[in-house]
Amino acid sequence: MNAWKMEPDAPVVAAWGMGVDSTAMIIEWVARRMRLDVVLTADTGAERPETYEFLPVFQRWMDRHGIEHHVVQYEPQRFKHWPPYFTILENCLTNATLPSASFNRKSCSVKWKIAPQNRWVENWPSAKAAWARGRRVTKLIGYDASPADSRRYAHRVGVEDPRYDFRYPLREWGWDREACAQRVRAEGLPVPVKSSCFICAAMRPEEVASLPHWALRLIVLLEARAAPRLRNVEGLWRRATRTRPGTMTAFIRERELLAHDDIDAIATGAPVDLIEFQQVTAQIPLHERPALREWIDRFNAGVSGIEI
Ligand code: SF4
DSSP, X not given: OOOOOOOTTSOEEXXXXXXXXXXXXXXXXXXXXXXXXXXXEEOOSOBOHHHHXXXXXXXXXXXXXXXXXXXXXXXXXXXXXXXXXXXXXXXXXXXXXXXXXXXXXXXXXIIIIIHHHHHHHHTOHHHHHHHHTTOOEEEEOOOXXXXXXXXXXXXXXXXXXXXXXXXXXXXXXXXXXXXXXXXXXXXXXXXXXXXXXXXXXXXXXXXXXXXXXXXXXXXXXXXXXXXXXXXXXXXXXXXXXXXXOSSHHHHHHHTTSSOHXXXXXXXXXXXXXXXXXXXXHTTSOGGGOOOHHHHHHHXXXXXXXXXX
């Protein structure tokens, strides 16, 4: 029995991850006429393309139901001599590394998802007022009752933050992922895909296979850029298993998702081109320095060489 009780004057924020679970949670929560003050979504800048297609669909649903919602992002402050970067992909390319999920750590999620939401709440007058009264903000988290989410939940249980009461409505209702999908369908909405960065270690092979060419090319680039510095992992998928290789690049090559020539050209040429870009831009004052996005736009367009 959940002993949790919602304080009547405590503000309630829902974390919407843009996937099926948290979408169903918000739909049902609203249908049950429970208090909901704001919905926050953290955008890493490298979500799956289908997720970005679903974002405005559900934003319109929230608008129709009068729910305040915001998309928040991690904002890097100090770029040192680097071209400014604004997404998890650009951050990894800058530092020649992979998301921490590929090293079996969670810091990418904390940095790109949890921290931006917490920062928003810290500046939210309703939260400040509640904390001043000695209350906590209620945070709704969309972990479902399936074994996978039960493991994630088990990790979180006992995580104490004096500012928040964490609540897991889907687990209170005993909903698994299929129940969530049914609830979203019943609302007349398309069922969103599992949300994650397209460069996440948690991407399944078939999910990688469904990515558009531009995303596959960026995966090859990311793994090639990080490869010289990797010691204990082979690539984004860490190490090979019976069902897939340790690098997504090998999978992309095996399945011929990109032309072999294109993969070779990216792996050998693009990291060098990127390093040159970083070296040249390092000489430019920060307020005039081109952002990494400009180099990526040229890479996506198939243009190489420095052009500043
Ligand atoms: S989806 Fe994966 S790569 Fe993206 S922030 Fe979360 S754990 Fe990191």
